[in-house]
Amino acid sequence: MTEKFIPLTDLRQQLSQLKIPPRLIEPDGFLSDTLARPLHDLRISVTDRCNFRCVYCMPKEVFDKDYQYLPHTSLLSFEEITRIARIFIAHGVKKIRLTGGEPLLRKNIEKLVEMLASLRTADGNPPDLTLTTNGSLLTKKAQSLKDAGLNRVTVSLDSLDDVIFKRMNDVDFSVAQVLDGIDAAQAAGLGPIKINMVVKAGVNDHEVAAMARYFKDTPHILRFIEYMDVGASNGWKLDEVIPSAQIVQRIQDAGMPLKAMTANYVGETAERWQHLGSQSEIGVISSVTHAFCHDCSRARLSTEGKLYTCLFATHGHDLRALLRDPAKHSDLAIANVVASIWQSRSDRYSELRSQQTATDQEQRKKIEMSYIGG
Numbered sequence: 001m002t003e004k005f006i007p008l009t010d011l012r013q014q015l016s017q018l019k020i021p022p023r024l025i026e027p028d029g030f031l032s033d034t035l036a037r038p039l040h041d042l043r044i045s046v047t048d049r050c051n052f053r054c055v056y057c058m059p060k061e062v063f064d065k066d067y068q069y070l071p072h073t074s075l076l077s078f079e080e081i082t083r084i085a086r087i088f089i090a091h092g093v094k095k096i097r098l099t100g101g102e103p104l105l106r107k108n109i110e111k112l113v114e115m116l117a118s119l120r121t122a123d124g125n126p127p128d129l130t131l132t133t134n135g136s137l138l139t140k141k142a143q144s145l146k147d148a149g150l151n152r153v154t155v156s157l158d159s160l161d162d163v164i165f166k167r168m169n170d171v172d173f174s175v176a177q178v179l180d181g182i183d184a185a186q187a188a189g190l191g192p193i194k195i196n197m198v199v200k201a202g203v204n205d206h207e208v209a210a211m212a213r214y215f216k217d218t219p220h221i222l223r224f225i226e227y228m229d230v231g232a233s234n235g236w237k238l239d240e241v242i243p244s245a246q247i248v249q250r251i252q253d254a255g256m257p258l259k260a261m262t263a264n265y266v267g268e269t270a271e272r273w274q275h276l277g278s279q280s281e282i283g284v285i286s287s288v289t290h291a292f293c294h295d296c297s298r299a300r301l302s303t304e305g306k307l308y309t310c311l312f313a314t315h316g317h318d319l320r321a322l323l324r325d326p327a328k329h330s331d332l333a334i335a336n337v338v339a340s341i342w343q344s345r346s347d348r349y350s351e352l353r354s355q356q357t358a359t360d361q362e363q364r365k366k367i368e369m370s371y372i373g374g
């Protein structure tokens, strides 16, 4: 039976871990961890709820009708999220991605987008503001999100086959509805849209070529993601992973020759490929077979304000406790706490994964992706 893991908060323990340093230093727009990795990206989970029950993320047997989601008072308010984002931007963050759960389920999400879009990086620009969604609410919300200041969206779509897609999302949501959402996002100017497909052996891997063909010659960037051992409830096994090299080969074998492209920037998670004779691009994210921890510049903020320095982290740093502390810490004080967390960061879970035994894996209490954001 799948082990049920519900993240619990022990504020006393977490708060005692976060100390305001005695000497406060103004952020200078650059932070580096123990492996010389800068802090560039902040992923913010705005809700732990989702209207899908994808088997690899929020399987129905765990996230059932009795599952206890976080109460509203536990969630960071929009003001708290914006305050934390401002502090991270002062440390050099340029890109902010809203995630969940399904972020479009958070009430008035457009208001948060507007607040984040009003922030400015050191060079006077708004942060690059993006959002990852299952696409189910995009037809309704794409234009208002764009108007609020969102730059782009990434849409998760694991299959073009309605039967398989419905089996994967487990809530009878059709492919056509997601494709309509993608069209709405494109029409609203939220492109280039990235389409993320998590490839799981024996479930949807036979659709790799069909997906590549479908999105070839569209302005969208299709990205194939190796199935990962995120969270504790998806029962991940290594033999369910289709290596990215094989994905590229399958697309070429299906008569779609590809050529490698250079990365847009250091730390880009996807390896880029272009269809020959076309401007169309695909990406492969080799989270398992070619881990990219050495360039990982991403911090994650959970729905209730815990800072995680790795997707596979087993515990977070409770920034919410600092924000809500009656001592009313200044932004500078919190910025110094964030600096000390990042400066002591040494995470490289994916690079070490292959060296771990099955028992190591089982003993790590990983945080669910719906809680920490993907």
Ligand code: SF4
Pocket (backbone or CB within 6 Å): 291, 292, 293, 294, 296, 297, 298, 309, 310, 311, 312, 347, 348, 349, 350, 351
């Ligand atoms: S495993 Fe952790 S450190 Fe490595 S790339 Fe993923 S989030 Fe970054």
